[in-house]
Amino acid sequence: MVVLKPIRQSPTYLYLKAYCLCALVTLFKAAPVSSQLPHLQQRLQRLHARKLKTITLKNWRTVYLPPGDLSLFASAAPVTGVTNPDISISSIGKRWKRRLIDFAQVGELLRRDEKDAKVYPEIDRDATVRRLSSVHPKEKEFIRLRTLKISSQGDDSLRKFLGLGSDEIVDPRDVPLIALGGSGGGYRAMYGFAAFMAASKKLGLWDCLSWTAGVSGSCWTLAGHYTISRQDFSRLMRHYLSVAEELTHPLSLHALDIVARSSQGVYFLLGPLVRKARGGAVGLGIMDIYATLTSTYQLLSREPGAKLSRATFQFSRVWEHAGIDRGLEPMPLLTAARKAPKNAPGVKPHWDSSLSKGPPPSQALAQHTTEASDTVIRSRRGPTDADKKAVAGADSPFAKGFFQWFEISPLEVGSPEAQAYVPTWSYGRTFVSGRSVASRRLPEQSLSLMLGQCTSAPAGPLTGYISALLATMPRRTAMTRWLLLFNDCVLRPLTRRGFLWGNLIRAGHDPNPFYGFDGARSKEWEAETRHRLMDGGMSNNLPNHILARPDRKVDIIIAFDASSDIQSSHAERRLHNFAEDCHMGLEDVTGRFYDPTTKYMASHRGTDAMSTAAAAAEIEAKYIHRYVKVFKGYAKAAARSCTLFTVLFYPTASIQDSIHL
Incomplete structure (x- = not known):
């Protein structure tokens, strides 16, 4: 076993393990044959139009152009024959030679990081467990700065979103604390939550939020927004469109090749695994490999010249890089359970x-x-x-x-129920009775492992x-x-x-x-x-447990749900499950905010118009609850008139249909 330990901790062994996992997924992945037909048709059209003219990029990735768009190939020399040079024996040999060099560099780059106090200042610090039920002191200061920015003393975001007159002044003390939560649901939730966030930005709602949290697939969206997109929703949407067009499973051999062929892709794929394996406290499993595979594939920007960077996988640095410490953006919260x-x-x-x-x-x-x-x-x-x-x-x-x-925030990782937290940069270290072991001051654990x-x-x-x-x-x-x-x-x-x-x-x-x-x-x-x-x-497939912490004092929770059972009653039932777990009650008050009958009858007069309005009101009343529902949360021990917070439940990605609420 002593002899095998260095082998199990070697980058080559870990890569082969990841390769085998991807081979199994590629063999058994569930993908409809029809999804490959458009891709195959475009490929045949390209081969016929340009007779296998190819472009090789520096990062070894292939650019696919729409059928007929050959402007980039105008100056390219014709290639005779039908052999693709990318799959020749010599190219495969060069590729694996480059791969072996990358394996050898992983250990060197890890040693560099463990001594680089400029990029990882935490290697000179020990950590302690914070045993309090209240939010972090820096989060309290963030709330103050964020409400100030939303008010008329800042960007006046709330007044603009509500459409108030220019003479109206919004005091920071009157700014409601609004949180946006995204559900789980894999890629469906990742793409859906990204669209929801982009729509909220377009409508001005995003600038009124104080927190945004995600479960499962929505965590991927938050990670992408606060790292590679640099808080630019247009860049985030372009990135996801590029990822979607690849028609690639994140655990497939194709996805593995995309990461491994990028600049230092092997290091970001295997480095976190090697460091964790050499830590000695824990072993590696399938889900650790799953973590780095899925995260590196999704966080690899598809923009020309882009590559993975150390800053992308340092979640604690988001606090300064995204301007959260100055109240410029909502505070992101990733969630997990044990x-x-x-x-x-x-x-x-x-x-x-x-x-x-x-x-x-x-x-x-x-x-x-x-x-x-x-x-x-x-x-x-x-x-x-x-x-x-x-x-x-x-x-x-x-x-x-x-x-x-x-909850995993840029500040700390911990459980409100256990009332214990550690700094985010110290998670993954060994702790004993509230203090980290000084002999292992490791750099911050990669965001890829946390996302896993x-x-x-x-x-x-x-x-x-x-x-x-x-x-x-x-x-x-x-x-x-x-x-x-x-x-x-x-x-x-x-x-x-x-x-x-x-x-x-x-x-x-x-x-x-x-x-x-x-x-x-x-x-x-x-x-x-x-x-x-x-x-x-x-x-629970919504992050309400984290957002509804009493010490956060959230006024409004906007819950975007993209679960697989969204069309059934079980999706709404999860809201009541959350309330039961927190010893609270929920009351449906959607009708108090929106009455289709009153809306249509007030705008139509005459017999024919009234009948048309009645029919329209009946249809809208039937479907309005499928777009948004409003719930009032109250403590069971208190009167129902004492509202703790309001939940806006969106079972679809449509925010515009119910913005008048």
């Missing part, structure tokens, strides 16, 4: 109501009832009084099923996937019956015995920053030296 350790601070044993974790809930399964699952469904309708009494026990299944939310934890949906319990599938499938089909039988007879027994949630893929390990010694401080520190951060969608 299965809380037994007796961990902040764990409140109760029935976990989320739709996306554990066994499929009765709401998702009610339409798929079969004789084989009747008993199972009855057992999922919620805890009985006896169950609630047993919750206090150490072996309670309800306590074990509780997820703790984590925030988007680690493949590591979720298979029961969660079954729940999502059943929520969107037709009733009483052979497939739904088979899924129920598989879940009841195979997955649930494995889950009850703690066997990998029925899933062989697990989220990546990281040193637990809240680890401490037993004894007098056992109530303050945790006993596990490692922990796993996973996709927040395992708890």
Whole structure:
């Protein structure tokens, strides 16, 4: 094992491991054949028009032009024959020679970073755990500066967005604290949330926001906006259009080649893995390779001459680079969740109501009832009084099923439920009883690894996937019956015995920053030296748990939901699950802000016009709730008139249809 350790930590071995993973994904990826036809047709047209004239770029990537647009090839010398030089034996040999040189440079570049205090000033500092429930002091100052900028004393963004008269003055104390949250949903959520953010910028809403948060795929969007796009939405949209036109799976061999052939792409692909493997505290798994593969592919700019840079993967530097420290942009919050350790601070044993974790809930399964699952469904309708009494026990299944939310901001990484945070630049270090180990002052963990934890949906319990599938499938089909039988007879027994949630893929390990010694401080520190951060969608597919922290005092939460079950009632049910988890209530007050009947009747007169207006009002009243719903959040212990915050729930990407709210 001692002999094999250096091999397992070598860039060559890690690259081969990533290559094998990409080969499997390329072989089994689910992509419709029809999606390749336009690409194939354009390729044939190009080959016929220019007779295989090629352009080789410095970063080894290929430029695809629209059919017939050959202006760039006007001065190119004709190439005879039909052999593409990019796939010749000599070119392949040169390419792998260059690849081996890149492997050899990874260790040298890592040693450079570990001594470069100018780029990584944290290598000269130790870190401590912050054990307070309040937000970071710098975030409090950010809120003050942000409200000042939104008010009439700054850019006057709120007055312009509301369309108030020029004589109106908005005082900073009257500026509402607005947060925008994006759901999970992979690439669908990534593209959808980007479009939503761009639309909000165009309409002036973005300049009135104080926070923006994401779950799973929306975290990719936030990372791209605050790094490679440099807070320019037009640049972000161009980048995503370029990525989409490649028709490439982010874990495919083609995506791997795009990154590896870019300038220092191998270093940014393998460097974080090598450093983590050599740290000694944790091992590497499939999800660590998944993290660097997906992040480097998505954060590699497609602009000419662009390349990956160290600043792109330093999330803590976003605080200054994006002007958040001056209140110029909303503060980004990435989210993740973990299965809380037994007796961990902040764990409140109760029935976990989320739709996306554990066994499929009765709401998702009610339409798929079969004789084989009747008993199972009855057992999922919620805890009985006896169950609630047993919750206090150490072996309670309800306590074990509780997820703790984590937030990753440019300032710190931590859990509001555990009331513990560490500086973002120190996450990934080894901590003991609130202090980092001085002997391992590593540079900041790569943003790619953090994004891998925030988007680690493949590591979720298979029961969660079954729940999502059943929520969107037709009733009483052979497939739904088979899924129920598989879940009841195979997955649930494995889950009850703690066997990998029925899933062989697990989220990546990281040193637990809240680890401490037993004894007098056992109530303050945790006993596990490692922990796993996973996709927040395992708890809830919206980041409301993070945004609704009492110490943030958010007034309005705009929730953009691009979940796969968005057309069903389960998407809205997640809002109520969030409220139940936070011991709050939600009341639908959409009708107070928008009444189609009043709108149309006030603008039409006469018998014919009135009948037309009535028909139009009926249609709009039928569909308005599919665009936006407004909920008032209130504490269950207080009167409903005491509003804590307002939630605007957008189940589609349409912001313009309901902007009058």
